[in-house]
Amino acid sequence: MGVFESAQGMFDKGASVVKGAVSGVAVENQAFMRGFIRLCSDGWLQGWHERNGGNVTYRMTNAEVDAARPFFYDNPSSWVAMGVQAGNLSGAFFVTTGAGRYLRNVELDPSYNVGIVEINRTGDAWRLVWGLRDGGRPTSEFASHFMNHSVRVEATGGACRVLYHAHPESVIALTKVMPLDARTITRALWKAMTECVILFPAGVGVTGTMVPGGIDLARATSELMKTYEAVIWANHGLFCSGSDFDSAFGLMHAIQKAALIHGQALMMNGGSAEFANTISDDDLRAIARTYNLAVNEAFLD
Numbered sequence: 474m475g476v477f478e479s480a481q482g483m484f485d486k487g488a489s490v491v492k493g494a495v496s497g498v499a500v501e502n503q504a505f506m507r508g509f510i511r512l513c514s515d516g517w518l519q520g521w522h523e524r525n526g527g528n529v530t531y532r533m534t535n536a537e538v539d540a541a542r543p544f545f546y547d548n549p550s551s552w553v554a555m556g557v558q559a560g561n562l563s564g565a566f567f568v569t570t571g572a573g574r575y576l577r578n579v580e581l582d583p584s585y586n587v588g589i590v591e592i593n594r595t596g597d598a599w600r601l602v603w604g605l606r607d608g609g610r611p612t613s614e615f616a617s618h619f620m621n622h623s624v625r626v627e628a629t630g631g632a633c634r635v636l637y638h639a640h641p642e643s644v645i646a647l648t649k650v651m652p653l654d655a656r657t658i659t660r661a662l663w664k665a666m667t668e669c670v671i672l673f674p675a676g677v678g679v680t681g682t683m684v685p686g687g688i689d690l691a692r693a694t695s696e697l698m699k700t701y702e703a704v705i706w707a708n709h710g711l712f713c714s715g716s717d718f719d720s721a722f723g724l725m726h727a728i729q730k731a732a733l734i735h736g737q738a739l740m741m742n743g744g745s746a747e748f749a750n751t752i753s754d755d756d757l758r759a760i761a762r763t764y765n766l767a768v769n770e771a772f773l774d
């Protein structure tokens with residue numbers, strides 16, 4: 474099929490709004506949205522998204538905005554103040570999951586469960602330009618995502634585009650039994666398997682138990698995200714960043730797996746973390762040297 478797909482064809486593929494004179498590939502079929510949808514489905518299949526648990530945001534490129542713009546609403550929503558401000562995200566466009574909507578359902582009906590929001594010039598309000606049909610709003614954690622995009626854009630020279638929050642059970646379980654400090658938890662995760670220090674050499678940040686969707690959680694996370702690519706929310710879940718969907722999903726997957734291994738080893742070992750065979754600090758240093766990693770030295774003995 475050529476560039477001018479028939480209106481019926483677009484509906485068959487799940488397109489939301491087919492405007493009279495619009496041409497081009499429906500938003501649902503554009504590569505960035507397919508990547509977003511796949512991450513949601515993969516997270517659901519991992520078991521990390523009970524009910525409406527978890528949320529995802531993606532900062533679009535200018536070319537992606539241009540390709541999606543013909544499908545934007547003729548009348549966007551009015552501006553909604555976020556209560557937080559970030560000058561470096563002025564005019565940005567984000568794909569976001571919807572408050573109260575289920576990641577499990579994203580694949581079935583993207584334009585109901587996912588939206589595109591535009592950020593205003595002052596960087597303190599959003600408006601809906603696509604999707605989240607029937608009165609949807611961005612995720613309850615949008616202020617958190619927004620502040621953290623601002624921090625990660627700064628920390629990565631603009632490379633970070635994806636923030637992904639999930640409820641991976643082994644990570645949550647670890648926060649019930651371990652001291653809630655980044656050094657202790659990072660060391661346990663690094664020592665779970667040799668890949669971990671390669672995947673998150675800066676380590677993982679940790680917050681205490683906080684109100685979900687609250688501004689305090691947003692602020693605490695964004696302070697930690699200046700240093701870490703991922704932050705564990707005690708008794709809640711994990712917040713990961715990445716330059717693309719694969720890296721954000723991969724980081725979530727790796728940290729969850731490391732937490733699972735650590736928890737299983739503890740159980741097999743009668744609750745003791747004195748394992749017969751572990752990864753020593755010298756092993757971690759050797760990996761860091763070999764792979765030229767900027768490992769967080771403060772977390773090594």
Ligand code: 2HA
Nearest residue numbers: 525526527528685686
């Ligand atoms: O989106 O996971 O933290 C629902 C949540 C809130």
Ligand code: ZN
Nearest residue numbers: 526527685710
């Ligand atoms: Zn959550």
